[in-house]
Amino acid sequence: MLMKKCNHQVGGFALTTVAWLLCCISTGLPQWQVWHYEDPVVLKPTVALVGMWRACVFHTDSNSSNTRVCYQYNYDDSIPLYIRVNQHLLLVSSFLGLFGKITTIIALSNVHMGRVRKNGTCNPFRLSGILNIIASSFLYFPILFNYIAIMLKWRVAFPPSFNFPFQPDTQKMGSAMALAIISAVFFLLSGTICLSSNLAIGKMPRSKI
Template identity: 45%
Template structure:
C-alpha cells in the first residue's frame, strides 16, 4: 500500500492543478473583461471603456462633472442581440466548468481508491484515466472559447446591443481582456493535470526485474 501511495504522489499535484484550473475557469466565465472596447469621447465625457463579457457588459464613463460612472447590463444566450460567436463561447465555458468539476470528483475517487488500498498492487489499469480524459476535454473547450474570442477581436466583430445600453455596434479600438488570460491559464492547468493522470504507472508496471 505504501508503494501505491508513493506512486500517486504526482497525481496529488495533478489534483491541485485541476482544482486551481476549475477555479480560474469559473472566475473567467463570470468576468466581463473578455473584450475591452475603447469608445469615443463626447462633449460631456472623456473616452469611455466597455468591458464585454459573456454574460454582462460594463461601461465606465468618465464624465467631466461626476467623475467615473459604472453601468452594467446582464444578458443570457436567450437574448436575440447576442451574436453566434458569443453563444458558442457561452456554451463552451459552461461545458468546460461542468467537465472540470466532474474531473475533480473523479480525481477524488481515484485518489481515495489508491490511498485506501482499493487498487491492489497487482492492478495494471490506470485508475486516473477517466480524470485524465475529462480534464483534457475541459482544456479543449476552454481553449476553443479563448480562440473564438480572440478571433472575434482581431476581426473586429461587432455586437448589436440594445439602444438602452448606449454602446455602438463597432468600437474604434478593442483588445482582449484579463478574462482571456485567466481562461488560458485554466486550459493549461486542465491539460497539465490530464497529462499527469495519464502518466500514472502502477507498481507492477514500474517494477524492474533482474536479468536471468
C-alpha cells in the same frame, strides 16, 4: 509503496482544482474584451468591458469619478452568435472540470485505501485525465473565438438599451481571457499527469500477501 508514488497525482489534483476555479472565475468576469471608444452622447472617451454573460461600461460623473454600469445578457437579446456559443462551451468546460476533480478525489482515495487495479479499464485516474483534457479543449474554443473577434474587429450589435457602438475605436484582450488561457493549460497538464499516473500505477507489481 503506493503512497510514495502519489506526489504526481496530488500535483495533478492541485492543478485540476486551480484550473477549475480559474475557469469559473473567467466565465463570470466581463473582461474578455476591453473596448475604447468615444461616447456619442457625452463626447468623452469611454471604456467598456465585453464578457460572455454581461457587458459593462464606465461612466464619468461630474465629480470625475468612474461609475461602472453592467448589462446582463438576456436570452432574447440579439447578441453575437460566437458569444452564445462561448457561453455553452464555458459551461461544459466548467462541468467537465468539476467531474474531473471529483474523479481525481476518488482515484486518490482508492490509492490510499489500496484499491488499485492493475490495468483496470475503469481506473478513475484515466477517467479524470480524459475529462480534464476534454475540458481544456472546450475552453480553448472560446479563447480562440474571442481572439479572432478582436483581431478581425467583428461588429457587435448589442441591444439599443446598452448604448454600445457596433464597433469600438480600439479593443484588446482582457484579464478574463488571460485567466481562461491559464485554466486551459492547467487542465491539459493535469489531464496529462493523471493519464501518465494511471500508466505508472498499472505497471506496478502487486504486493504478495
